[in-house]
Amino acid sequence: MRRIDRTRLVAAASGLALLGVVGPVAAQTNASDPIKIGVILPLTGAGAGLGIPSRNGILLAEKQINAAGGIKGRKIKVVIEDDTTNPDAALNKANNLIFGEKVVALVGPIQTANTVAVGGITAPVKFPQVALGGLGPAVELERKCVFHAAPPQNQNARAMLAYAKSLGVKNAAALYDSGYGTVVWNQLSKFAGEYGIKFGVTEKFEIAATDTTPQAAKIRASQPDAIFVIGVTGVPVRAIRQLQMKQPIIAAIGQATYEIVKSMGDAAEGVVFPEFLVPEDPLPHQKAFVDAYKAEYGRAPKSIESIAYDALKAMSQAIGKAGPEAGNEAICAAMRGPYSGNSTEYDFSAPDMTGIKLNGFIYSKLVGGHFNRLPFKNAE
Amino acid sequence: MATRSIVILVIIAAIALAVPPFLPRSVVDLLVFSCIYSIAGLGVGLLLGQCGIANLGQSVFYALGAYATAYMTVTLGVGAAWGFLTGVILSGLIALVIGWPVLRLTGHFLALATLALGIVANALFYEWDWLTHGSLGFGGIPKLNIFGLVIDTPLRFYYLAGAVLALCLLASANLIGSRTGLMLRAMRDAPEAAKSLGVNAQWLRTRIFILSAIFGSIAGSLFAHYGSFVNVQSFGIEKAIAFLIIPVLGGATSLPGVVIGALFTTLVPEMLTRFGDLHQVLFGLTLMATVVLMPSGLMGGLASLSRYMTARGRA
CATH class of the missing domain: 3.40.50.2300 (Response regulator)
Incomplete structure (x- = not known):
């Protein structure tokens, strides 16, 4: 009897531990559910100085997109994960977002190492991704679904x-x-x-x-x-x-x-x-963003916030163009092309996957x- | 081995084999890292548990394995086996050259020397970008292909890394159970007595240091193939500390303890990220609580719990 009790105890402990790791099972999606977009940012660790302002830019973009009716009548929901400025963690977060949370696209990471690590998962399945850093090593030139919102x-x-x-x-x-x-x-x-x-x-x-x-x-x-x-x-x-x-x-x-x-x-x-x-003297088309950001956060944004804001807006536009259920390749295809961002003019069909020109x-x-x-x- | 231990081992092996296909991909991914870190941590555990040496330089050999694989497979375009082999030979040689003079030191001087090795090597990995590709890193490392089966999913890699880990554990168990293991423990617990019996302490320590480096290198090569990308950021001093924490947490003298320690250091931080910015503080507190409450590691804690429950049951 004693033996059975101990076995039960171990089984219960294992079950609880497993539940703790696995977490809640993702719900089935239907047409009224929000469209989930995954975001991977360095919110802790050495890169937090970039990750936290980027998160602000992304959340502002999410708010504005939803206030304007979302994508084809469906709201968007960003699911933010912290890569802790660690490429290994970024890999795990990408697996969780893509295969666990079933997001339709990814925004981030920022650091080159983390972006290339995540690209190792997204590129083979042509999963749409906009990184917030510039183009990294040569291998990224082959990854035609990993776009970049910052210049190389x-x-x-x-x-x-x-x-x-x-x-x-x-x-x-x-x-x-x-x-x-x-x-x-x-x-x-x-x-x-x-x-x-x-x-x-x-x-x-x-x-x-x-x-x-x-x-x-x-x-x-x-x-x-x-x-x-x-x-x-x-x-x-x-x-x-x-x-x-x-x-x-x-x-x-x-x-x-x-x-x-x-x-x-x-x-x-x-x-x-x-x-x-330059929030003190923004270009005419940037003024609305600067004002909205100040109203939301009580401080002025800089290029980092603006780039993150552009990344989510560009990806949302592509999802809207292709349709949220269109699949990876269709969203990637919709993403390829010019995009007038708040920060600058992009051309995501360019070989460097960003198309930012010097006059931008x-x-x-x-x-x-x-x-x-x-x-x-x-x-x- | 006692029947009870064999039964427990079989149950654990069955769970390790049967459960992962039913787990979410992100959890299997964490299990892959647990296996990889267990292999690297095993080397540190052997040094710590059997020789009493705190090694803060394991990230160097982990990096060497990863860079050897990246260089051989991407730059030279040769098969993956060459990457593993180059890493192992290089790590073994460097461990011999560095270990021989450094392992004369003892206590905290030795720990500091291995820490210095980690710091110097990390600076070189940054500086030698013609070899390591510096901050940009090496991309495009091919997935492993074993007899036509491409190891391109976390689940497949989990089984591969698990098999490698099992082999490393078996080799370590044999070592500990051998005459060499006995000499190691004698040297750790009574160095003067061991010396008087003719044990060549420095050579013995160097051999274990080389073995530890080889484990680190194998783990690094596996990591490179799994992530298809290596970057200097993955080989910082924090990685060396993580590899030391694994055996300390699990129980330095216990081989299963290393695996438990690796599971703890990969799964617990992930579970704690739900608490946002506080997660690193919480992980630190969890580590402190574990070490304070279970000074002989998680395995020691489990053993104490088992003894307590048995005694209570008898009462």
Whole structure:
């Protein structure tokens, strides 16, 4: 008897544990159910600074789409999962959303590693996905259902170089981190010659570095015309200005957030970013988004929020065009083509799966802690 | 092995084989990671449980296996077996070269040395982007194909990784039960006495370090084939800590404990993500509670519970 009791106990414990893991079984879908769109974002971990604003942009887009009647009369419901800035977790979340929650499309992730990992699941079944980062390694060129709502790094690099050229920069220096910074730097070094720019001293620092003064000091000695800074913190800009270097700083889009700018303190003055949204002086078509965002969250959005907003709206439009029950390939096909986003003009049929042109960038300069839109515009 | 243990083992094996087809894909996916992490954690567990060495460098060998597979299959376009083999040879050699001088150290100095190995290697993985593709990573790693069967679903991979894990557990059990295992325990519990009996402690430790590295490499190669993508972010110091937590949590001297530890570290964080931003704090608290309440690990806790229930039943 004792033995039976123990067996029952173990069985009950196993059952409870299993229920805890498995969770509730997904309900059957019917025409009145909301259309589920999966979202994978880094809401915790090192990428949370990108993930949380992106979530705000996505939730605003969901609210507006539903307020406008949804897709073909059906509301949409975003199912948000946190990839904890970890590619392994992103893989698991994608499996859960696609095969468990039965979402019709995916938005996210943001980081290249996570996007490529998830693409390993979505690409073979041609599942529609819009990543919030730019195109990553070459394998992504073959993944024709993994679209990108942010520019590829070659475009980010060209946008920075074009502005430097407009300033007459001939000799430049670069200070970049060992992650995102290295990827952009590889493209900067590749295209610099086309813009008549030569890089002298270039210094790399660890992503999590809290002091880059030694690297900045080496750059100071080389007296460049301008300094390219690529990272995800305000640390390198602070180091440059602390060493009394007055050269123009051209920073990558990843640093164009209020949080990072605030961390730069007074050093932020005069830093220029090629990006997509200046809420202090938005383009006419961006004003409605900026106002709606401010009304919803009580603060101004930046490019990150806008890109995420565009991603959900573009995917929803494609689902509407193909029909929510049309299947993976039909939604992918509907997604391929031009899309006028809040951030910029996209062409998701382009080889880089985003189609953002250089003249789609706008430029901002920090003055007194505020972003000021510059008149400079690239000719495509 | 006692009849009772064999019956329990058979029941567990039957559950492990029969239940996954009925589980959601995302849960099977977690089980795949549990198997992969168990293999890597097993190496750390052998070092910790049998030699008393805290290894914080297992992520290095995990990465070597993954990069070897990526390089051989994507860059050189050769079969998957070459990736596994290259990773294993490379990891074994590096473990020998590094292990021989480093394993002279003891206690926290040794733990710090392995931590340094992990940090240095991670920096090199970032820097050597001509080899590792740095932050962009290696994509397009082919799915494993075993005698024409493409291992392209989590369920298929679960059975494969489970089989590899079973082999590694069997090899480890044989090792622990052998004369070498006896020497290891003697060296751990009474180093001076073992030395006086002619046990070559440094060479013995190095051999286990090499075995641990090989397990790490196999796990890394499996991971690369499963995700079809490897990136330096997957091989940070937090991964090395995770591999150490697995045997600590499960019970360092217990082989099944490693599997339980791996299940815990993959399933519990996933269950806790339902609590949003708090999930990491909750996982930390869960870890602390487990270690405090069950100092000999989850296996030790289960054994204590079983003893308690048996004693109560008799009373």
